[in-house]
Amino acid sequence: MVDFGGWELPQQYTSIRDEHFAVRKAAGLFDISHMGRFVVEGAGAPAYLQRLLTNDLAALRAGHAVYSQMCQEDGGIVDDLVVYRETDDRYIVVVNAANREKDMAWMREHLSGDAALEDHSDELSLIAFQGPQAHALLPRGSSETEDIPYFGFRPGKVAGVASLISRTGYTGEDGFELFIASDQVGKVWDAILAEGEPAGVLPAGLGARDATRLEAALRLYGNDMDETVNPYEAGLGWTVKLSKGEFIGRGSLAAVKQEGPKRSLIGFKTAPGDIPRHGAAVIHGGRRVGAVTSGTHSFFLGHPIALAMIEVPSFPVGERIAVEVRGREAPAEVVKLPFYRGSARSAVAPAKS
């Protein structure tokens, strides 16, 4: 067990390698109830969220979800989150576990108009069933899900239990995130594993979650970005809709876009055994140009992969760089992101390095 944002979570149930392959080849089941779940409600909720977040909430229809940044006035990222529009005036906002209290304070401070904000994290559990076969491997007593679009969701049943079924995830694979009443979630968890086991379904821990999200180049708050990083630097400029009207951070972000970001998040790979760890120096032309933000060994790709924040606008794909590994400079090569494109129907992040 490891501490993750104040929650005790299993690094692995069996083996990170086996769980990682289960997610890529069949499906893996993650307990992601550590993530914060807020409900925003009221006639003023759409206007409130539109002002709070960088993405365009006006374009979000009921039954759909959108990935967005929540920024400070200076453009630094308070958190990255997913907003689910349940009805015209009711939203669920899923935030990072470690930021739950900080986000609640920030969101309360900026609360305006006829909108109410409540933390529903305890009564509502969240599990993720992710993999190319997740759809086919939902247990008996589950609603039809084939026609739920990517980043769409709807109320239904999983293993006979009322669930909000969302076609979203953090692995690059097709699959679902399921919102289920906490007193019922155990039944769904057990049913998915019991029925999926012969097809290779495994419960998957934080290790597999980190490896799969990194292969898909999905950013992790606290590693790849924080309050000192703006969305353009993090390669998430596509979540900033400057044309939508006023929102917190718009002025600063417009200036960054105008001038171009001064640093950027890049992806690179290294030789087997040279695992770049968080914080390791990235070297180019004999000079330190940045640091690793996330790195791991990708069992699926067969070599280590990493994201790094570099203090220059960009490096071309194929550029030879070096990274500090065990006190020496290990050769590395800049590669296109994502490192791996899974079965998710459309990419969360556009291909951009």
Added chain:
Amino acid sequence: MADRRYTKTHEWVVVDGKTVTVGITDFAQSQLGDVVFLELPSTGRKLALRESFGVVESVKAASDLYSPVAGRVTAVNDKLTVNPELVNSDPYGDGWILKLELAGDLPPDLLDEAAYKQVTEASAH
């Protein structure tokens, strides 16, 4: 097979005359998680007691390996180059790491099974 003995840094040794086989313990491999790479010395290298002789890279972290005895490396487990996961699946068997020719005496502070168990229970919580 002689008795297995342990260090506080989670290596194990089995002594057969002057030959000492070295590996990491089952507790160590379970704490490290999936091992993906080992950086190991060449045969012939002389190691002092508690000298760092290599690194185990797991998914989680890189960890130094320390020589439990003083001696000369006579063999390195080549299988680990291709199958580093043997350290996880069979830490006391096919996952052995080095063989050393012992120089001098065994250090007096090697632990028996019961004493090592106390070390792991203390560090587990």
